Amino acid sequence: MKSVRQQIEAMRRHWPNFEVAAFGNDHALWFGALAGVELQYRIMIQFGLPDPRRMDNCQWRRFPLVRVLSPSLRPNWDAKDEAPLPHVYFENTDISLSPLCLFDPCKREWSHADLIAKTTVPWAADWLACYEGWRATGRWTGGGRHAETNSEGKE
Amino acid sequence: MRPEVNAAAAELAGEIDRQTSMDNHLDPTPLGPNAPVGELLLAETAIRIELPPSLHRLAVQRYEAVHKHIERPDSPLCDKVRIFYPQGSMAIRATILSRKRADGFDIDIIAELILSQSTTPAVVLDLLFEAINGPPGSQYHGKVERQTRCVTVYYADGMHLDITPTLLLTELDPRLSHLFHAKKEEPVSTHVRLPMNSYAFCEWVNAMSPIDLIFSEAYRRRVLALDAHNMRADADVKPVPAHASTEGGKAAKIVALQLLKRNRNLKYERRKIRLPPSVMLAKFAAETVTLGTNISQALDAISLKILEALEAAERSDALVDVRNPRCDVERFTDRWPDDRNAQRLYIGDLRLFRTQLAKLMSAGFSLAEKRDLLVEMFGVGPAQSAVDDYVTRIGHAVETGKRLVAPSGRVIPATVAASGSLASRAYSQPRGHTFFGSRWPGE
Numbered sequence: 001m002k003s004v005r006q007q008i009e010a011m012r013r014h015w016p017n018f019e020v021a022a023f024g025n026d027h028a029l030w031f032g033a034l035a036g037v038e039l040q041y042r043i044m045i046q047f048g049l050p051d052p053r054r055m056d057n058c059q060w061r062r063f064p065l066v067r068v069l070s071p072s073l074r075p076n077w078d079a080k081d082e083a084p085l086p087h088v089y090f091e092n093t094d095i096s097l098s099p100l101c102l103f104d105p106c107k108r109e110w111s112h113a114d115l116i117a118k119t120t121v122p123w124a125a126d127w128l129a130c131y132e133g134w135r136a137t138g139r140w141t142g143g144g145r146h147a148e149t150n151s152e153g154k155e
Numbered sequence: 156m157r158p159e160v161n162a163a164a165a166e167l168a169g170e171i172d173r174q175t176s177m178d179n180h181l182d183p184t185p186l187g188p189n190a191p192v193g194e195l196l197l198a199e200t201a202i203r204i205e206l207p208p209s210l211h212r213l214a215v216q217r218y219e220a221v222h223k224h225i226e227r228p229d230s231p232l233c234d235k236v237r238i239f240y241p242q243g244s245m246a247i248r249a250t251i252l253s254r255k256r257a258d259g260f261d262i263d264i265i266a267e268l269i270l271s272q273s274t275t276p277a278v279v280l281d282l283l284f285e286a287i288n289g290p291p292g293s294q295y296h297g298k299v300e301r302q303t304r305c306v307t308v309y310y311a312d313g314m315h316l317d318i319t320p321t322l323l324l325t326e327l328d329p330r331l332s333h334l335f336h337a338k339k340e341e342p343v344s345t346h347v348r349l350p351m352n353s354y355a356f357c358e359w360v361n362a363m364s365p366i367d368l369i370f371s372e373a374y375r376r377r378v379l380a381l382d383a384h385n386m387r388a389d390a391d392v393k394p395v396p397a398h399a400s401t402e403g404g405k406a407a408k409i410v411a412l413q414l415l416k417r418n419r420n421l422k423y424e425r426r427k428i429r430l431p432p433s434v435m436l437a438k439f440a441a442e443t444v445t446l447g448t449n450i451s452q453a454l455d456a457i458s459l460k461i462l463e464a465l466e467a468a469e470r471s472d473a474l475v476d477v478r479n480p481r482c483d484v485e486r487f488t489d490r491w492p493d494d495r496n497a498q499r500l501y502i503g504d505l506r507l508f509r510t511q512l513a514k515l516m517s518a519g520f521s522l523a524e525k526r527d528l529l530v531e532m533f534g535v536g537p538a539q540s541a542v543d544d545y546v547t548r549i550g551h552a553v554e555t556g557k558r559l560v561a562p563s564g565r566v567i568p569a570t571v572a573a574s575g576s577l578a579s580r581a582y583s584q585p586r587g588h589t590f591f592g593s594r595w596p597g598e
Contacts, residue, residue: 141550
């Protein structure tokens with residue numbers, strides 16, 4: 001498992017555009033700019049180490065949670081694919097702040113042994129590139145799958 | 156190059172550099188994977204409106220067949236064609252989709268005839284019409300139309316050949332000729348001979364449009380890829396220039412000229428008035444000095460040059476006067492602009508075009524916004540298709556993990572060339588992953 005310090009150091013080295021806004025021994029929060037195509041989006045990454053005392057760690061302690069802050073994600077209810085937003089964990093309070101779904105938990109594509117700088121951030125760039133394409137064409141061309149049941153992916 | 160044009164080109168170049176400076180200095184290759192998205196979309200749009208290699212071959216076959224037909228033994232012009240040669244866009248490799256038919260191409264040909272200098276304009280045009288139309292049942296009968304200055308041969312697939320008859324003025328200045336203006340419904344007194352030297356003009360344009368080999372090769376690869384995808388279907392003949400993909404290549408300024416012509420065609424589609432002549436645009440394009448590697452910079456510089464000329468005419472309360480640099484008596488603007496309103500209309504178009512171009516090249520706009528701009532500038536068909544292809548390529552690269560991620564986050568397909576030139580630098584190639592997520596409740 002990578003420590004928070006290791007994550008912060010890797011982020012500083014690979015993504016100097018990102019600022020760590022808060023951190024502690026078991027958590028960190030970054031804000032930064034990321035493009036998928038050319039337009040820069042301001043995103044937030046919330047990360048925490050799992051709490052071994054709890055069985056039901058909140059989402060951001062299970063994997064890094066990425067949200068797009070601005071420009072806001074724009075739902076497209078008429079899109080051919082993935083309406084109203086592609087590959088997110090829908091949040092009812094504000095759909096545009098729904099966290100991005102960047103990997104398949106069933107395939108164990110991410111674990112706390114991975115560096116966010118080498119997985120989550122470039123995967124978010126992948127997502128933004130495909131999102132821009134989806135906005136321009138209504139098609140999601142980046143592949144992926146959806147949870148078949150409510151519990152799938154929640155570990 | 157005039158200083159203000161230089162400055163404008165530099166300003167646009169600076170803008171593009173600033174917007175993508177984080178990534179771009181790493182890969183200066185023209186039309187390379189890391190070129191500005193606007194530049195890639197312009198190239199893909201241009202490829203979709205230009206005469207593709209397969210149709211170029213067809214145009215050459217048709218051009219040769221018509222020439223042979225005009226010289227057949229029972230033709231009124233048998234042995235009276237001195238030379239048959241491509242002119243206009245075909246000669247400078249700037250042929251684009253026809254203005255009149257969305258699915259066709261206009262191929263411009265000159266038939267230099269051997270006739271008495273006293274032959275009247277109407278007779279010259281009528282003779283060429285008869286020679287091509289032929290007797291009932293012959294190859295082109297009923298598919299030919301006599302126009303004011305040329306004779307048009309129509310093909311079912313939308314292509315048409317515009318064949319302009321000319322007479323050589325003097326043996327001492329080859330290709331300095333007269334063309335003939337004779338509108339059928341107008342009195343003979345309005346029929347005129349007009350001096351022209353299209354041959355020398357096209358040679359001049361080609362000489363002024365040097366090829367950048369790297370740009371040309373990158374453009375050629377894209378042309379051939381799309382053409383492969385879309386494939387459908389003897390006197391002193393000057394062969395039609397080989398298609399740019401097989402010989403010589405194409406200069407960025409000629410690609411820019413094609414796009415500018417397409418934009419003009421779109422603007423004038425519903426106006427039902429005469430449009431600014433292609434030959435005038437070609438002259439300004441040839442005169443503009445630009446980087447040979449960059450379509451957007453060429454577009455910016457050429458549109459500015461035209462705009463400045465038109466605005467200068469406006470300030471002088473005059474109509475723009477553009478002439479053939481190789482034949483000063485040939486006035487390219489003899490039929491346009493009709494009046495100051497016509498001139499102002501195109502000035503407005505060019506101003507809007509330049510604003511749209513700046514936005515297209517700005518990193519501050521999303522791909523969806525750039526798609527909308529591209530549609531407004533060049534029409535929905537080629538623009539949407541160019542964006543669709545771009546999106547498909549990016550998506551496929553992401554899905555298969557064969558992409559590179561720039562320091563800014565920009566994702567580019569990891570082609571062999573891109574991997575070779577970029578992977579060792581600041582670009583990363585993260586491992587693959589599968590997008591996941593919940594479905595929208597109720598789906």
